[in-house]
Amino acid sequence: MLKPLPGGSMVQADSLFVNYDRTAVLWDVTFSVPPGVLLGIVGPNGAGKSTLLKTLLGLVRPLSGNVFLNTGKIGYVPQRETVDWDFPITVLEVVLMGRYPSLRWWQRIRAADREAALHALTQVGMAELADRQIGELSGGQQQKLFLARALVQQPDVFFLDEPFAGIDLAAEKDIVQLLKQLKNQGKTIVVVHHDLPTVSEYFDWVLLLNTRLIACGPVTEVFHAENLRKTYGKTSPLFEEAVGLSAKQQSGL
């Protein structure tokens, strides 16, 4: 996935098609995101937002199409409910796991790793919780924990899947502030988001998605009523039927 990209873009997707069994989840999605933007992926439930994120990360294999990332250093914050919060592990240990990819499998955790993990926890304001069990954290703290784990990898691109789902407002503001700081440091941040009123406040770029791509660009240019109607309004029944039929044919079901 490491290819130099034309036009200096950081994340790029080229005609992505993704099916789950018989339903088309992504249909011909093409876009490109420059470095140093804070991008919100917005669309109705079941629009394929999380799937798009996972396809960009390489966790879901597209039926056809390509993904290009201009870096190998990626930080991923998964959806909160996909994590096993009953797992016997402490806050610090979870953050340390962010350093594992840079260690060989037999190597022990070094003092430098521990230092970096503690620093990441300080950045999200959770240093004093380092020895807690992850199950004892509040929703907002759980989200910040995984953000700290992404931070410790020092990535160029961050992918966050619904980071604001089910957390309190104070934690949400903290996270947004941190994301903006990262953006100012030149990082690219891709966030799956579901709350329309906050889009212009939180992001400078937005990607509107409903199985097919509606628009992708600076908030000031593409985040307007016409595009929102296209994203959230009833899609053409003919389009849905045709896409469904195509998915059915390809899966052989």
Next chain:
Amino acid sequence: MTLAEYFTDPILRAPSIGCMLMCMTAGVLGVVLFLQKKLLLSETVSHAAYPGALVGLIALALMGPEMEPYAFAAVLVGAFVFAWAGLKTVQFLENRFRIHADAALGFSLALFFGLGVLLTSWVQAVFPLWSNQAETLLFGQAATLTDGHLWVYGSLTAIVLTFVCLCFRPLQTLLFDRGSSAVERAVQLLLLLAIVVGIRSAGIILVAGMLIAPAVAARALARSLGPMFVWAAVFGGLSGFLGNVLTTHVRLPTGPAIVLVSTGFALLSLLVSPSRGVAFRFVRKYRFHLRCREENLLKELWKKGRMVRKGWVGFRLKQQGWVVRDGQWLHLTEDGKTKAAGIVRLHRLWELYLTEQLGVEAVRVHRSAEEMEHILTPELEERLTKVLANPEKDPHAQPIPPRRP
């Protein structure tokens, strides 16, 4: 018999050490299954191994009675192949036909164990000399283990422990993030080996218990993965040893004895685990209840000035220096007055918060405040004071005692 003899006596040592090693291995691998939430897989795999072990026996029986010394090896090979087949059947059903995990496990277990039962009756009818062997497979028989078997158990334990130590971080990633399929395959291979080898001491029916019980016990005590492995190994080893001791004293088959001991450990640690244990939770609940009663009495004294009260709660308050006894009357000390005022303050702050901020009617707030006065922390009090702008009167126009300077 002293305990040391179980490790030195030439006849006793192989069964006791063998059971210990086998159960230690099973305990460690049980942790992996436990955290993957796939514990029942061990049950299915061990039952799937049964017909395999019998096929191994039958193959030897066909070659003649002089082959009996090799039965151990034949059973191992047969069991391993079938256990692997059982595992693959489950995976195939789940991935290929999208059958729910429970159904796939049940189907595979029934299929293979049914086949095993069929073969057992066949062995009994055709090779009566070998049917004893077939029976020990079901419940395990440790007493006939020899020093030779010890090498097998010893090496397997060494492999598993080395693997877990060396690959601790990849394992942690696999279990927490569901990563790395290479580690997953290695774990499966070790699991099959552990189950197949463990059949000799615990038996087909109960070998799964040997994987499950130590992990359950360990989870109750451990806060993180490393200690959980250690606890599981300790519980596994101990129950293997004690189960074997039990077998030699009372005439019990080895498998049930070991599983009884390890379930005992599991129950015990569920009971006494500091964070999750039933016992400690009971103690904590009792303490909280007692504190509520103490604080309620303090409050009453604060309002009435003095009271006649005998009993445990009054005695405790005296011990802690909040009250003094003057004849039959209880009085608050200066410290007690401050403390009681603090409780009343929390009560009234909460009442005001409910009426002012949440719009609850003033007549309905008392009951909630009766509870919250025991629960609010200084930090929450601070926030309440700020939100309500340091109020002086509660909704019933009673004065709110000022904050302690």
